[in-house]
Amino acid sequence: MKYTAIADQPVESHEPSGFISKYVWSQDHKVIAIQYGATAIFVGLVAVVLSGLMRLQLGFPDTFDFINPNTYLQFVTMHGMIMVIYLLTAILLGGFGNYLVPLMIGARDMAFPYLNMLSYWTYLLAVLVLLASFFVPEGPTGAGWTLYPPQTILEGTPGHDWGIIFMLVSLAIFIVAFTMGGLNYVTTILQARAPGMTLMRMPLTLWGIFIATIMGLLAFPALLVSAIMMLMDKVVGTSFFMPALMSLGESVDYSDGSPLLFQHLFWFFGHPEVYIVALPAFGIVSDILATHARKNIFGYRMMVWAIVIIGLLSFVVWAHHMYVSGMNPTFGFFFATTTLIIAVPTAIKVYNWLLTLWRGDIHLTVPMLFAIGFIFTFTHGGLSGLFLGNVVVDLPLSDTYFVVAHFHMVMGVSPVLVLFAAVYHWYPLITGRQLHRGLGRLHFWVTFLGTYAIFLPMHYLGFLGVPRRYYAMGETDFIPESAQSLNASITVSALIVGLAQLIFLANLIWSLKQGRRSEPNPWKANTLEWQTPDLPPRHGNWGEQLPRVYRWAYAYSVPGCKDDYIPQNLPPERVEKLEPAEASKEKPE
Amino acid sequence: MKLWQALTEKSWLEEGIPPAPTASLAQRRFLSQRTALGLFLAIATILFSLFAVTYLTHSQYPGFLALTGEAWRPLGDLSQLWINTALLVTSSLLMQWSLNNARAGKPALSAGTLLGAALFALQFLVAQLWFWQQLNGMGYGVTSNPSSSYFFLFTGVHGLHLLGGVIVLYSPLSHMWRASGAVPIINSLRLCTLYWHYLLSIWLLLFLLLTRSPETYRVLAALCGVEA
Numbered sequence: 001m002k003y004t005a006i007a008d009q010p011v012e013s014h015e016p017s018g019f020i021s022k023y024v025w026s027q028d029h030k031v032i033a034i035q036y037g038a039t040a041i042f043v044g045l046v047a048v049v050l051s052g053l054m055r056l057q058l059g060f061p062d063t064f065d066f067i068n069p070n071t072y073l074q075f076v077t078m079h080g081m082i083m084v085i086y087l088l089t090a091i092l093l094g095g096f097g098n099y100l101v102p103l104m105i106g107a108r109d110m111a112f113p114y115l116n117m118l119s120y121w122t123y124l125l126a127v128l129v130l131l132a133s134f135f136v137p138e139g140p141t142g143a144g145w146t147l148y149p150p151q152t153i154l155e156g157t158p159g160h161d162w163g164i165i166f167m168l169v170s171l172a173i174f175i176v177a178f179t180m181g182g183l184n185y186v187t188t189i190l191q192a193r194a195p196g197m198t199l200m201r202m203p204l205t206l207w208g209i210f211i212a213t214i215m216g217l218l219a220f221p222a223l224l225v226s227a228i229m230m231l232m233d234k235v236v237g238t239s240f241f242m243p244a245l246m247s248l249g250e251s252v253d254y255s256d257g258s259p260l261l262f263q264h265l266f267w268f269f270g271h272p273e274v275y276i277v278a279l280p281a282f283g284i285v286s287d288i289l290a291t292h293a294r295k296n297i298f299g300y301r302m303m304v305w306a307i308v309i310i311g312l313l314s315f316v317v318w319a320h321h322m323y324v325s326g327m328n329p330t331f332g333f334f335f336a337t338t339t340l341i342i343a344v345p346t347a348i349k350v351y352n353w354l355l356t357l358w359r360g361d362i363h364l365t366v367p368m369l370f371a372i373g374f375i376f377t378f379t380h381g382g383l384s385g386l387f388l389g390n391v392v393v394d395l396p397l398s399d400t401y402f403v404v405a406h407f408h409m410v411m412g413v414s415p416v417l418v419l420f421a422a423v424y425h426w427y428p429l430i431t432g433r434q435l436h437r438g439l440g441r442l443h444f445w446v447t448f449l450g451t452y453a454i455f456l457p458m459h460y461l462g463f464l465g466v467p468r469r470y471y472a473m474g475e476t477d478f479i480p481e482s483a484q485s486l487n488a489s490i491t492v493s494a495l496i497v498g499l500a501q502l503i504f505l506a507n508l509i510w511s512l513k514q515g516r517r518s519e520p521n522p523w524k525a526n527t528l529e530w531q532t533p534d535l536p537p538r539h540g541n542w543g544e545q546l547p548r549v550y551r552w553a554y555a556y557s558v559p560g561c562k563d564d565y566i567p568q569n570l571p572p573e574r575v576e577k578l579e580p581a582e583a584s585k586e587k588p589e
Numbered sequence: 590m591k592l593w594q595a596l597t598e599k600s601w602l603e604e605g606i607p608p609a610p611t612a613s614l615a616q617r618r619f620l621s622q623r624t625a626l627g628l629f630l631a632i633a634t635i636l637f638s639l640f641a642v643t644y645l646t647h648s649q650y651p652g653f654l655a656l657t658g659e660a661w662r663p664l665g666d667l668s669q670l671w672i673n674t675a676l677l678v679t680s681s682l683l684m685q686w687s688l689n690n691a692r693a694g695k696p697a698l699s700a701g702t703l704l705g706a707a708l709f710a711l712q713f714l715v716a717q718l719w720f721w722q723q724l725n726g727m728g729y730g731v732t733s734n735p736s737s738s739y740f741f742l743f744t745g746v747h748g749l750h751l752l753g754g755v756i757v758l759y760s761p762l763s764h765m766w767r768a769s770g771a772v773p774i775i776n777s778l779r780l781c782t783l784y785w786h787y788l789l790s791i792w793l794l795l796f797l798l799l800t801r802s803p804e805t806y807r808v809l810a811a812l813c814g815v816e817a
Contacts, residue, residue, distance in 0.1 A: 111621040179632060183625045191621045196606040200598040217628060221636040225643070229742070236731055238738040240643070256652030256735055261643055268639075300601060308596075552600040572604050 015539040027113035028539050029098050032120045034430070036094035039120075043127050044087035045501075050079040052498050059491025061472045069471040070158040073142030076469060077159075078134075080145030081167070084273065085174060086127055088415050092280040093178070093216065094123060096422055097185050097209045099430065103529035104206050106194025106547040106569070108540045111187040115180050122177035126170045133159070133166035141167045144469060146266060149241040149259045153234045155248055164234060168227045175220045175227075182213045194528070194569075196549030200304065201568070203527045203553040204297065207304050208283025211311040212276045219272035219315070226265040233257065263325055267318035274411050275314040279307055281418035282349055285371045287553070288421050289353055291525045292368035293360030294564050296554035298352045306345035313342045323391050324398045332391045339389035343382065350379055361557065361564070365523070366440035370421035373448040374414050381410025384459065399469070402462020405455045413451045420447070420504065427508075428522050429529060432536050433515030439507040443500060450497035457486050524565045527553045531567050619776040626780050630787050633750060637791055640743060641798060646815045647735045648806035654734045655803045663729045663737070664800050673716045674796060677751075677789055680709035684785040688778040691771065699774070700765045706785065707758050714748050743795050747788070754784050 016022045023031060054075045057067045067075075098116065102109050110116045133140040142158030143151060151157050152164055159167075189202075189210050202210075229240040233254070241262040242254035290297040297303060319327060319335040353375055362368065384406040388394045397403060420443070427435050465478055473479055521530040533543040547569040555566040562576035612620065647653055656664040664670070683706035690699035721741065724730070729737040761777035801809070 112625065179629075183628050186628055187621050187625045190624050191617065198598055198600065198607060199595045200600040217632050218635055221632055222639055225636060225639045228746075229643070232731075232738070232742065238732050238742075239735060240647070240738065256647075256650050258646065258650065261646055265639065265643070296601065301597070301599070304596070548606055550606060551604050554601070 033099035040091035047082035119180035126174035129170040136162035204286035212279035222269035295360035298355035367425035400462035405458035428518035446500035453493035
């Protein structure tokens with residue numbers, strides 16, 4: 001096994017030379033990050049297509065013969081699971097985490113590069129097993145992404161035989177991959193920071209990745225436990241989650257299991273998972289806002305603490321996903337209270353983002369547009385979460401489209417907007433070229449307005465009582481016919497937004513060769529990843545000398561200084577000051 | 590306190606480089622490995638704790654038949670499990686001895702005791718497998734009752750962790766084989782010993798948990814807030 005220390009040696013001594021060792025079995029964190037990112041985007045596109053198919057059925061029922069109730073449920077399940085686990089978790093931590101952690105802390109690579117490589121290939125195996133479930137008899141599981149027993153493994157649920165086995169095995173493999181990667185990120189941040197990079201000088205992106213990874217390491221075991229136990233119920237015939245019951249008129253061979261136990265385990269993982277996705281997004285947005293508004297992040301220390309507090313609180317709110325499963329009213333009160341309390345640090349973050357923008361020198365670049373878009377969608381999604389956090393409001397709204405709209409706004413659209421912001425922001429670092437600005441703006445506006453056209457009406461459908469996960473509404477008195485028109489309009493919007501992503505993909509590919517060459521540090525950012533001697537950074541990142549860090553990452557528009565940014569590694573004596581006469585011309589704030 | 594100081598630093602006010610840590614390359618390598626192992630043990634602890642909480646929950650369901658209690662119950666006689674425990678204790682002691690020998694500059698003895706530790710660990714695993722067979726033969730297979738399902742589950746997951754540990758012993762052994770010098774051998778052994786003692790503690794706790802009476806389960810479940 002190789003360690004950071006090995007990467008500390010001169011680059012030439014360990015830089016891989018062959019194609020295979022450089023781009024396939026690579027131990028370089030940047031190549032691994034791109035591998036993670038490309039795989040996650042590919043599998044994410046599969047999920048986008050699935051959502052398009054779902055919307056076609058909902059918008060125009062009885063039109064498409066190849067979508068039946070079973071395939072519809074399979075699309076729903078696979079869309080949800082792929083988006084949450086295999087796209088968002090993987091790309092934010094495996095992709096951006098891998099790329100940015102060593103660069104932002106001023107290290108040459110991860111603490112355990114070999115383990116890092118192993119993590120990617122294990123992740124790829126998990127993805128392949130998951131995709132293989134499309135080709136097994138009866139297809140993938142259609143139990144919903146929550147995989148609740150007993151229906152998950154009983155006849156009548158699509159993919160109850162092989163589909164669910166492949167899903168559970170794939171999840172278990174993913175967790176192994178995540179654990180290998182996560183151990184690396186946390187260890188690297190704790191042990192391999194450049195001289196001067198104290199914890200409180202780290203950019204918020206790193207704080208988000210750091211805390212999200214710790215949360216992932218502590219929360220994924222709950223999913224692993226439930227996957228192992230359900231796999232045993234399915235394959236061996238144990239009764240961990242399966243009660244004695246009748247299925248299709250016959251009693252099954254299970255007894256004494258508890259389906260509720262699975263729900264607790266699943267949500268003990270599932271709720272922190274929301275923040276495993278959200279915290280890196282919070283961090284990335286903070287850095288993009290500060291850089292493109294040329295202003296220090298407002299309340300840096302409070303932002304760090306808020307990330308930590310959100311991480312802690314997210315472990316004591318899980319049962320708010322289970323109000324309709326039934327629980328002691330005292331527990332309902334407890335979980336509603338903790339859920340509402342978590343809004344406090346989250347609101348602090350939103351206010352601080354707004355105050356960072358306040359009187360900033362805002363550059364409406366494409367990453368900035370996406371970052372500001374995130375503030376809108378996240379605030380909307382967060383506010384509807386306050387409704388659902390209350391037991392009495394949740395009960396009638398549970399399992400309606402209001403919930404679908406809420407979680408898509410808060411943990412679907414919002415992190416995806418940040419993902420786009422991050423790609424537009426760091427693309428020049430990764431490739432050395434700029435993405436096309438006009439295409440980027442078009443992509444932003446269609447995506448941002450389109451997602452509102454999709455998810456805003458869904459809140460209304462939820463209020464009407466339209467249930468989620470239904471293949472067709474059938475004859476339901478309390479749902480007016482106009483709801484169907486709304487569904488059709490949502491589908492049209494969804495298809496437009498889906499197609500708009502092709503603009504993004506085309507931009508990514510076109511700019512790789514044709515994009516304008518980027519100058520070093522094109523956004524004039526302070527963080528270390530932009531201060532490497534080469535763009536894109538070479539193997540070993542830093543040439544002969546590791547950087548030394550003199551200040552925090554948000555020294556933007558410092559009064560009395562010539563430039564409006566001071567990189568973290570610029571020695572104080574090299575910071576250019578304004579002449580006294582020029583300084584006195586500076587407008588007092 | 591150190592953490593509190595770190596988290597309350599006013600980084601926007603201060604410039605300059607704090608004194609750099611003076612750790613050597615080998616020390617930094619060891620610190621990284623120790624941090625990663627500490628995290629891994631935290632993850633494993635959560636894994637076993639979650640299994641244990643679900644076990645206690647199950648123990649309060651009407652169909653749960655504890656493995657202990659009456660003399661005729663499968664774990665009425667614990668002598669076999671005590672023997673298995675003795676094997677793991679011996680393995681752990683040998684591992685500690687190996688570390689002590691390495692520290693005392695006795696590489697040959699250290700390698701011998703390390704191999705002994707691995708051998709006893711493997712013997713523990715074989716003995717556990719044999720006990721599985723015995724239970725199965727008595728009619729307490731993996732599906733007969735949640736209590737026996739949990740016995741197989743707990744011991745299986747613990748066994749896999751131990752097997753992983755035995756494979757990782759490759760690291761100190763390769764250091765010894767290559768005569769890499771005392772520091773890498775000692776550092777490697779320190780981590781392995783920590784892992785070995787951890788797995789012994791987990792086994793002792795599992796042993797304790799799996800062999801309690803229904804009354805004790807009731808009390809434990811009530812303490813965890815999962816009483817029926």
